[in-house]
Amino acid sequence: MFFNSIDFAIFLPIVFIFYWFVFQKNLKAQNFFILTASYIFYGWWDWRFLSLIFFSSIVDYIVGLKLAKTDKTGHRKFLLLTSITVNLGFLGFFKYYNFFAESFADAFTLFGTSIEPSRLNIILPVGISFYTFQTLSYSIDVYKRKLEPTKDIIAFFSFVSFFPQLVAGPIERATHLLPQFYVKRKFDYDKAINGSRQILWGLFKKIVIADNCAKYANLMFNDPADKPGSALVLGAVFFAFQIYGDFSGYSDIAIGTSRLFGFDLMKNFSYPYFSRDIAEFWRRWHISLSTWFRDYLYIPLGGSKGSTSNKVRNTFIIFIVSGFWHGANWTFIAWGTLNAIYFLPLLLSNRNRRNIGTVAENTIFPSLRETLSILSTFALTTFAWIFFRAESMKHAFEYIAGIFSISLFANPDLPAKAYQSIRLIILFIIIEWIGRKQEFAIEELKLYNYKVPKWIFYYAIVMVIYIWGNYSETIEFIYFQF
């Protein structure tokens, strides 16, 4: 079920009430209830998906226990390899089989031989890329002896399937989330209030920003040949805000929901569009995935140490794999490659960590230099998003060719309602800018100190969602497809 659906609006209060009033007595009951709720949540899409997550969980649970019992390097490696093979095997089969089959057939045509690829008519289980990586982190950490394997099967299954972050992250590390299932949760008022605000803000981002931007991004991307270059530029900008509002909105709802149940999830976004360079952008965008790749791929490969060629190789590997993780399409690989190209000059000139803190930390407005850096980073990112959004490489190049045409300076001729979306984006940027030092933009506002303004503010968000939100249930979260 989607977070922006009626189903979830019914599901969440029921689970919340049962969790705190019926199952709060002991830890086992709490975990068992979380597990049951999570399986209902996931099975709501298609109950057949449950067998996959169950199998993936049981394999890693057993691998963890076996790893604890052996010190033999060969045996340990075999166990880790089993976990990796099973998890990536599932992912490869469901997500990448058709891509490889088609690419293989395409490759043959280069040699003048035409073969018909054998495609499989399979549906991609929702969130498989997310929970596969989460459960893999457990096996790898146990293998590396960073984490004691758990004997508590309910806690482990709950960790893998924890419903707020099951289908689109944040991708939690076992070292962070699993121990939270070992301790009985007690209701924390501040945490719950904070979580509720974050859910409200997440809904605003998704329903008002992302889903409105989606209409115009789709309009431009669906038929770029008909549109002037200026409209295509705006289409790419709309998509940049669509994907940010969509994914960070989802993460906010996930983190906020977890807080209602006494859990803390890792931060997944930190105002990425205020980044001053690409390296900073990647420290602020989809943090849980970037750090996953950093810890389990980039650093084992040598990271930024070693010769220049190693650095270049590792950078390309991590960005291309990250692109490929998003989907079985050459467009995602192009998107990853482009980001690697953006990132490399910073890495090679040792300037990749020069923008660590918050932009304009002690001032209200950014300096001219900061403004230009932010805008140029946003422009580069938005250009890369064209590949991410396009359905094929041909589509992406057509779109880009459409931008760099004489019509770039023509009137974009947008539908009248698109200007309303632009106004909403501007409002959104202002609120995000004001709250940029916090975990989410409306976490703490001065008006929370005053009762009436605080309540007016909450209801204002509800009304903005109702009036300007595009809350058709058919608009899915983009990252659910990954």
Added chain:
Amino acid sequence: MKKYFFKIIIFTLGVILINTVIYFITDRYYFKPYENIEKINSNDTVFILADSHGGPLKQNLREFGVYNFSIGSDSYFDIYRKIVYLKKHSNIKKVIITADDHTLSIYRERLNNKDRSVHFLEISDSDILLEGRFSIFKEKYFKRYVPLFNPKTTAIVGRYFRSLFKKKKNTVLDWDTNDNKKKESVKRAKSQFRGTESSTELTECIRKTVELCKSYDIEIVTIKFPLAKDYLSEIKGRNFGADEQFRELGIKTYDFTELYINHDEYFANQDHLNDLGGELFAKELLKIVEAD
């Protein structure tokens, strides 16, 4: 915990209050007008099921046992549901369904009356509709009584509040001068024929409707409503192919699109008849009813 619940309850009460205001507006101006239909009696055996194109026919053929069950924006989804309802509540023998060029447009998947036509269903109809009971429940009760969750109500509430503060601005040009006729035809054609692909969901619904009627032993006839000359030339033969879909399923289509091609005086606008046109066209339909 108590403090949190207290705050959540206050928040929820506020939301309920907003919801209640919206409910009364939408119930009065949106749901009720759709549901308040003329009572169907045992003499009604033929039913006209169309969108706003069927409106001008009014109940002109009622004395001949023909009941006009057309409502603006009705889609094939709504028509299907109405047939399920009619089977239970009437002596239905025959349906006259619209097969106009625009009815399989993708925009009809979104712009339809599903949230209102669900009124004619019962939860137990889920087996016939091949829809889950919970999904019917959600549509029938949740979307109606919690209109905050019904995106379609936003426009209705907005229109209501605007009407309180200012006079309604008429954005539709009068259908009197040739210039306006042309302009309105261009505008209408643009909105009705967006894109080139027809809706697969609605096409599937046509197939289901034909199967349903066969199982209920209901005869189907389809018609294409008359269109004005300017509009016909503007759409340039574009057709999403509902007539073709019905034809493939063995259903006959009577094409009246050019019936009044030189009679703009029978039209209220480019694709809707006026009262006089409706009255005349009703007589044409009667010929079909009687001939078959």
